[in-house]
Amino acid sequence: MIEFKGSHFEREVILWGIRWYVAYPISYRQLEEMLEERGVEVDHSTLNRWVVKYVPLLDQQFRARKRPVGASWRLDETYVKVKGSWKYLYRAVDKVGATVDFLLTAKRDRKAALRFLRKAINQHGVPKKITIEKSGANTAAIESYNAEHEAEIEIHQNKFLNNIVEQDHRAVKRVARPMLGFKSFRAAMATLAGVELMHMIRKGQLRTTGELCPAQQFYSLAV
Incomplete structure (x- = not known):
């Protein structure tokens, strides 16, 4: 299980923000507006910190449950x-x-x-x-x-x-293009790992129990 202790935001809000950013071609400022419309006030820099901090942990969980590939x-x-x-x-x-x-x-x-x-x-x-x-x-x-x-x-x-x-x-690259370039190598690695992770989930590369939609599969990695 991934720990979310110390954050001012609920686990579900953090995962929601991360997933939308790595799943769709949007910028942090656009995501900030979308969250504000839903009653969640979070700065775009905080969204960036969520991605950099939690995507590597989600990627680690995914790799432990990734389906085999061909030779x-x-x-x-x-x-x-x-x-x-x-x-x-x-x-x-x-x-x-x-x-x-x-x-x-x-x-x-x-x-x-x-x-x-x-x-x-x-x-x-x-x-x-x-x-x-x-x-x-x-x-x-x-x-x-x-x-x-x-x-x-x-x-x-x-x-x-x-x-x-x-x-x-x-x-x-279609998802990464609106991100307007990366400010650091670390941020680039984490963000691209998230984009790749969501891309692999959509391709059915996560071992799952039962029928789960891509969003549910993504959230299951934090459990």
Whole structure:
């Protein structure tokens, strides 16, 4: 269970604010107005603190209950602006579109790609095949992992097959776009983790008991 002690707001209000922010393309000031209309006066900076503080805990709970993914992955990276500079969001999906994992990095190189690969494998195990575009950094990262762990991950370069992950990028960036850029790397990591979390819930990637709508699934992570 996630503890909400010390807050001036009820647990349900905090979770409501977080979920709406990471689920829909709105800004903190828009969310502040929406809450005010419902009788809840909370500053947009407080909403930001809720996301940064609680999303990592919700993400941890989600990972413990995440469904397995397939052994054929599509790996790619996209761009996210943090403090006025472009950073790199590494992402992978399996062949049916289920999210494997994601990682925000400051650089786009072999070390960053290898960090992402290790994170994804720690969660889901070693895949049989990874499809990438013609990226030297991603190729080098997979080859490094194979050499270090005596693994046999097959590297497949195919732009057409990688369309599935590029389309999935758009779903995440559509929600992140109105956020008007991130003020810190930490805030960017937490916010994107929340967006990815809600995106995975909508794709049916959370193990649940009974029929729960996406909102109920999100709230269940705090119990």
